[in-house]
Amino acid sequence: DQQVxxxxxxxxxxxxxxxxxxxxxxxxxxDYFLWYKKYPAEGPTFLIxxxxxxxxxxxxxxxxxxNKSAKHLSLHIVPSQPxxxxxxxxxxxxxxxxxxTFGKGTKLSVIP
Amino acid sequence: xxxxxxxxxxxxKRTGEKVFLECVQDMDHENMFWYRQDPGLGxxxxxxxxxxxxxxxxxxxxxxxxxxxxxxxxxxxxxxxSTNQTSMYLxxxxxxxxxxxxxxxxFGPGTRLTVL
Numbered sequence: 624d625q626q627v628x629x630x631x632x633x634x635x636x637x638x639x640x641x642x643x644x645x646x647x648x649x650x651x652x653x654d655y656f657l658w659y660k661k662y663p664a665e666g667p668t669f670l671i672x673x674x675x676x677x678x679x680x681x682x683x684x685x686x687x688x689x690n691k692s693a694k695h696l697s698l699h700i701v702p703s704q705p706x707x708x709x710x711x712x713x714x715x716x717x718x719x720x721x722x723x724t725f726g727k728g729t730k731l732s733v734i735p
Numbered sequence: 736x737x738x739x740x741x742x743x744x745x746x747x748k749r750t751g752e753k754v755f756l757e758c759v760q761d762m763d764h765e766n767m768f769w770y771r772q773d774p775g776l777g778x779x780x781x782x783x784x785x786x787x788x789x790x791x792x793x794x795x796x797x798x799x800x801x802x803x804x805x806x807x808x809x810x811x812x813x814x815x816x817s818t819n820q821t822s823m824y825l826x827x828x829x830x831x832x833x834x835x836x837x838x839x840x841x842f843g844p845g846t847r848l849t850v851l
Contacts, residue, residue, distance in 0.1 A: 632775070657839060666739070666825050666842030667778070712778060716838045723840055727777035
């Protein structure tokens, strides 16, 4: 039972345009969400998070939006840069708050 | 900066061998985790530990065991390696059990294990 779903395995975007990565969740008890970025042959790095008391959190070019009624969150990258090409995972704290449940990831390719 | 290190970046082992993957964190974190990452399957939790000598099974513990004798070190053991354990293994640590302190996990660089 996949509680965090990233339905798009891959996404290609032109440099300078907006990248939108989507994530859906099934567990309404989730109240904190995180995005991680992973380059090949490296470990994931924490990118941005959002608490359920907010519907938006912004950090530079990265903005995460949360729609609790739809159980959906999205990561916007504006403007996209070639260095943003990576796999992006969304995650939420699971059964114990220190465990994270990860989506399967979306591979973003930013084309120069 | 939080630093999580893993003993090897690349490892090649034979079927049936006992394999040790070591992970060390330098930030006095309470919680440590072992994941494997496979294409199309994302990150899957193997085992985690929230204290020294404590361990809990994750989603896919079969064929693995762990050891945490010291707070900073968490070892993953493949008792008898098999070809289906060929994967990228990622270690992570986090500070807190409490949501308001942030559940962010910090990852090591990963070990690419190939079992022949």
